[in-house]
Amino acid sequence: GAGVSQSPSNKVTEKGKDVELRCDPISGHTALYWYRQSLGQGLEFLIYFQGNSAPDKSGLPSDRFSAERTGGSVSTLTIQRTQQEDSAVYLCASSLRGAGTMNTEAFFGQGTRLTVV
Amino acid sequence: AQKITQTQPGMFVQEKEAVTLDCTYDTSDQSYGLFWYKQPSSGEMIFLIYQGSYDEQNATEGRYSLNFQKARKSANLVISASQLGDSAMYFCAMSSNNAGNMLTFGGGTRLMVKP
Numbered sequence: 641g642a643g644v645s646q647s648p649s650n651k652v653t654e655k656g657k658d659v660e661l662r663c664d665p666i667s668g669h670t671a672l673y674w675y676r677q678s679l680g681q682g683l684e685f686l687i688y689f690q691g692n693s694a695p696d697k698s699g700l701p702s703d704r705f706s707a708e709r710t711g712g713s714v715s716t717l718t719i720q721r722t723q724q725e726d727s728a729v730y731l732c733a734s735s736l737r738g739a740g741t742m743n744t745e746a747f748f749g750q751g752t753r754l755t756v757v
Numbered sequence: 758a759q760k761i762t763q764t765q766p767g768m769f770v771q772e773k774e775a776v777t778l779d780c781t782y783d784t785s786d787q788s789y790g791l792f793w794y795k796q797p798s799s800g801e802m803i804f805l806i807y808q809g810s811y812d813e814q815n816a817t818e819g820r821y822s823l824n825f826q827k828a829r830k831s832a833n834l835v836i837s838a839s840q841l842g843d844s845a846m847y848f849c850a851m852s853s854n855n856a857g858n859m860l861t862f863g864g865g866t867r868l869m870v871k872p
Contacts, residue, residue, distance in 0.1 A: 673860055682848065682864040696859055729800065733860070745792055746860055748802035 642666075644749035646732050652755045653722055661717040661752045665734030672715050673733040673746060674707060683731065689715060722756045729753050759784040761849050761863035768868050770839045777824070778834040778866045780849035786810075789853035791832040792860070793823065796846040805847075808832055836868075844870045 645664040653659050665672050674686040685699040689709045700706070704722075709715040719726055733746035760783040770776035782791065793805040808816045808823045816823040824833040832851075836843055849863040 675862075683862040685859060685861060688859050731802065733802070735860075745804040745807055747804065748794075750801055 644732055644734050644747050646730075646749035646752050648752060649750060650753045650755075652757060655724060655756055656721055658718065658720045659722055659754065661719075661730050661732075661754070663715045663717070663732030663734075663749060665713060665715070665732070666747055667713075668736065669734035669747075670712065670737050671735045671746070672709060673735075674715070674717050675731045675733070676701075676728045677731055677751070678728045686717070686730075719754075722754075724756045727754055727756045759786070759789070759851055759853060759859075759861050761851055761861055763849055763863035763866050765866045766864075768866055770836075770843075770868065770870055772841060772870055772872050773838055775835060775837045776839055776868065778836070778847050778849075778868065780832045780834065780863060782830050782832060782849075782851050784830075784851065784853055786853040786855045788855075789851055791823070791825070792850040792852070793821070793832075793834045794848045794850060794862075795843075796848065796865075797842075798845070802848075806834070839870045841870050841872060844868060 647662045672689040675683040677683050687707045688696050691712045692709050704720045707717045729751040731751045733748045735746040762781045789810045791808045795803045806816050806818045806821045806823050808825045815825050820837045822835045846865045846867050848865045850860050852860045
């Protein structure tokens with residue numbers, strides 16, 4: 641597709657249930673990022689993939705959170721036993737390569753709004 | 758570790774005037790990139806402008822320019838001739854190889870353009 645695609649766009653789940661959030665990056669982009677944004681707040685880094693590997697998992701808030709990326713493309717963020725404090729917008733971004741050098745801006749998806757009730 | 762600080766939670770600007778949004782950063786790396794993103798109320802993140810740490814000239818993109826002062830570790834965004842559609846949240850971000858290419862964001866500044 642032309643841009644980063646995230647699904648679902650909205651998810652309401654009951655406390656204690658597991659959820660899976662999906663991200664389809666721009667084709668050919670090797671770097672993929674997950675962020676969390678609570679209402680009116682900045683972006684909290686969760687995890688970053690370079691290809692299929694995640695050099696930095698330090699942003700994951702707890703062991704209930706996990707993420708994987710397969711084939712250097714689609715990524716899934718899984719939250720187990722959801723809690724109300726997990727409610728937020730989960731944003732995925734991809735870039736052609738790591739954003740450390742050169743003009744490799746990250747392109748964002750529209751996000752998944754997760755509400756835990 | 759790298760850190761981005763945006764000290765202005767909210768800013769007002771009169772339509773057609775220029776406005777500067779502040780951003781300071783902290784890193785021990787010599788090679789890094791600085792980015793500005795706009796997030797309107799619809800929620801999407803829109804890339805505005807990029808500055809590399811070794812770029813000698815300030816970046817410009819249309820009405821956006823980045824006032825890069827390396828010694829002060831600041832990367833302020835200047836928006837000229839503000840328009841009502843510029844009302845949004847603005848985020849400064851940085852990334853560096855030594856930080857694993859992680860893109861770190863500041864807390865954001867909400868800009869409101871008055872007619």
